[in-house]
Amino acid sequence: MKPVDLTVIVVNYNTAHLLQPMFDAIEAAAQALAIQTIVVDNASRDGSVALLRERHPQAELIANDTNVGFGRANNQAIPLIRGAHVLLLNTDAFVAPDTLAKTLAWMHAHPRCGVLGVRLVGRAGEQQPSCRFFPTPLNTFLMRTGLARFFPWVRGIDDPHWDPAVSRDCDWVPGCYYLMPRAVVEQVGLFDPRYFLYCEEVDHCKRVRQAGWTVAKAPSRRASSPTPGGRSRRCRSRASCCSSASTTASPASGRRWC
Numbered sequence: 416m417k418p419v420d421l422t423v424i425v426v427n428y429n430t431a432h433l434l435q436p437m438f439d440a441i442e443a444a445a446q447a448l449a450i451q452t453i454v455v456d457n458a459s460r461d462g463s464v465a466l467l468r469e470r471h472p473q474a475e476l477i478a479n480d481t482n483v484g485f486g487r488a489n490n491q492a493i494p495l496i497r498g499a500h501v502l503l504l505n506t507d508a509f510v511a512p513d514t515l516a517k518t519l520a521w522m523h524a525h526p527r528c529g530v531l532g533v534r535l536v537g538r539a540g541e542q543q544p545s546c547r548f549f550p551t552p553l554n555t556f557l558m559r560t561g562l563a564r565f566f567p568w569v570r571g572i573d574d575p576h577w578d579p580a581v582s583r584d585c586d587w588v589p590g591c592y593y594l595m596p597r598a599v600v601e602q603v604g605l606f607d608p609r610y611f612l613y614c615e616e617v618d619h620c621k622r623v624r625q626a627g628w629t630v631a632k633a634p635s636r637r638a639s640s641p642t643p644g645g646r647s648r649r650c651r652s653r654a655s656c657c658s659s660a661s662t663t664a665s666p667a668s669g670r671r672w673c
Contacts, residue, residue, distance in 0.1 A: 422498030430506040431463040440509040455488040486606030486615040503593040529628025532588025582634040587620035
């Protein structure tokens, strides 16, 4: 059996309309890569499972009877992983044609990188938060009260002056496009299942960094969103939620992924 270069894990919940363009984007970006795709469906009610079985039989499907949450659903795919690298991808994050090959090449050139994100843009090309620092009680308070401009020496969650054309280390990257060596999954695991949705990647990146790996944003490579208004609904919601949490926040429970 040919070695697998990349395992792509997708968690789906009622986004049947996004599955075909997502798979089309992956296929266009695959080039010569050997890719394994795993889709975990969280009890969708829009015909997603039937569509996956009919149109995408090559994808390995885990069909849950209940919505177990984003983090736990990703964890379900761990026993099936065969790739040397693992990519967690949102159904509403479409990769550019060169993104997979170039981010994997970047990872090979930086073997201590444990999590790699990319430049996230809306369909109209507007920037989305892609390279972030840990939220703290202070920077969250300053941001929410509008006082941050009076305290420029306090590092915020986002750097408004970052250059998307260069790579840079950061504290965490959004889970819309979340690339890791398989060794990180084996050493650190994936998400704390107590997080139903949101902030699980903040916690995971913290544990990855504590294990001696780095977290970075790749230069220029991008993923885009088809969401009306140009922004990924889940990435936008993650940004809002995680911006209001501290690095010591307790895992959330009972949130509905929608």
